Amino acid sequence: MPVEEFVAGWISGALGLVLGHPFDTVKLLGFFKGMSFPIASIALVNSVLFGVYSNSLLALTATAHRERRAQPPSYTHVFIAGCTGGFLQAYFLAPFDLIKVRLQNQTEPRAQLGGSSPQYRGPMHCAASIFQKEGPRGLFRGAWALTLRDTPTVGIYFVTYEVLCRQCTPERQNPSSATVLVAGGFAGITSWVAATPLDVIKSRMQMDGLKRRAYQGMLDCMVSSVQQEGLGVFFRGVTINSARAFPVNAVTFLSYEYLLRWWG
Numbered sequence: 598m599p600v601e602e603f604v605a606g607w608i609s610g611a612l613g614l615v616l617g618h619p620f621d622t623v624k625l626l627g628f629f630k631g632m633s634f635p636i637a638s639i640a641l642v643n644s645v646l647f648g649v650y651s652n653s654l655l656a657l658t659a660t661a662h663r664e665r666r667a668q669p670p671s672y673t674h675v676f677i678a679g680c681t682g683g684f685l686q687a688y689f690l691a692p693f694d695l696i697k698v699r700l701q702n703q704t705e706p707r708a709q710l711g712g713s714s715p716q717y718r719g720p721m722h723c724a725a726s727i728f729q730k731e732g733p734r735g736l737f738r739g740a741w742a743l744t745l746r747d748t749p750t751v752g753i754y755f756v757t758y759e760v761l762c763r764q765c766t767p768e769r770q771n772p773s774s775a776t777v778l779v780a781g782g783f784a785g786i787t788s789w790v791a792a793t794p795l796d797v798i799k800s801r802m803q804m805d806g807l808k809r810r811a812y813q814g815m816l817d818c819m820v821s822s823v824q825q826e827g828l829g830v831f832f833r834g835v836t837i838n839s840a841r842a843f844p845v846n847a848v849t850f851l852s853y854e855y856l857l858r859w860w861g
C-alpha cells in the first residue's frame with residue numbers, strides 16, 4: 598500500500614491547520630489557545646483522509662497517484678474514494694474533535710479571583726476526565742453525527758477539487774500552484790457549506806449533558822434545535838467555516854500536491 602499519500606496528508610494537514618486555528622477560535626477568547634494538540638491530531642486525521650482517499654482510488658481505478666493526470670479517474674470514482682476517506686477519518690477525528698469542542702466552549706476566565714477554576718485544564722486532562730466519567734465510549738460522543746457530516750462532504754470536497762483543477766489545466770498536465778490554491782480553497786468552502794447543518798448538530802451532541810438538557814439522540818437534537826431556533830440554526834457559523842476553509846484547504850492541497858510531486 599503506497600504510504601507517501603499518508604505522509605503527505607500528515608504534513609499538509611498540519612500546515613493547513615496552523616492557518617485555520619485562529620478562525621476556529623475567533624468566536625471565543627484567545628487566538629492561539631492550545632495549538633500543539635490540534636497540530637498533532639489534525640496531522641494524523643488528515644493523513645488518514647488523504648491516504649485512504651488515494652488508496653481507495655488506486656483500488657477503484659488501478660492508477661497510482663503519479664499516473665492520475667495522464668489517466669484521470671471518473672468523478673464517480675473520486676466521489677466514492679472521497680466518501681471512503683471521509684468515513685474512516687471520522688473515527689480518528691471523533692475523540693480529538695470532541696476535546697476541541699469541549700475546550701473551546703470553556704470560556705470562563707482562567708484565574709479570576711474567586712472565580713471557579715475551569716472544568717478541563719487542557720486536552721489531556723479533558724480526555725482523562727471524559728474517560729473516567731463516561732468510559733471509552735464517552736470519547737466518541739457525537740461520532741455518528743460526525744460520520745454523517747463527513748462521509749458525503751469529503752466526497753464533495755475531492756470532486757470539487759478535481760473539477761476545478763481539470764477545468765483550469767490543459768490535458769495531461771499538472772495543475773499550476775495558483776490553480777491548486779484556488780481549487781483547494783473552493784473545495785474547502787463547498788464542502789464546509791454542505792457540512793455546516795450537521796456540524797451544528799454534531800457540536801451540540803458533543804456538548805450535551807454538560808450544561809444543557811440531554812438530547813435523546815441526533816434526531817431529537819435536530820428537531821428541538823429547529824423548534825427553538827428555526828431553520829436558520831442549520832447555518833450557524835457558515836460564514837466563519839467558509840472563511841476558515843479557504844486558506845486551510847488551499848495550503849493543505851498545495852503542500853500535498855507538491856510533496857507528492859517532489860517524492861516522484
Ligand SMILES: C[N+](C)(C)CCCC[C@H](N)C(=O)O
Pocket residue numbers: 610643746747750751754785788789792842845846
Ligand atoms: C468534510 N469537511 C467539510 C467537514 C471537512 C473537509 C476538509 C478537511 C480539512 N481538514 C478542514 O478542516 O477543512
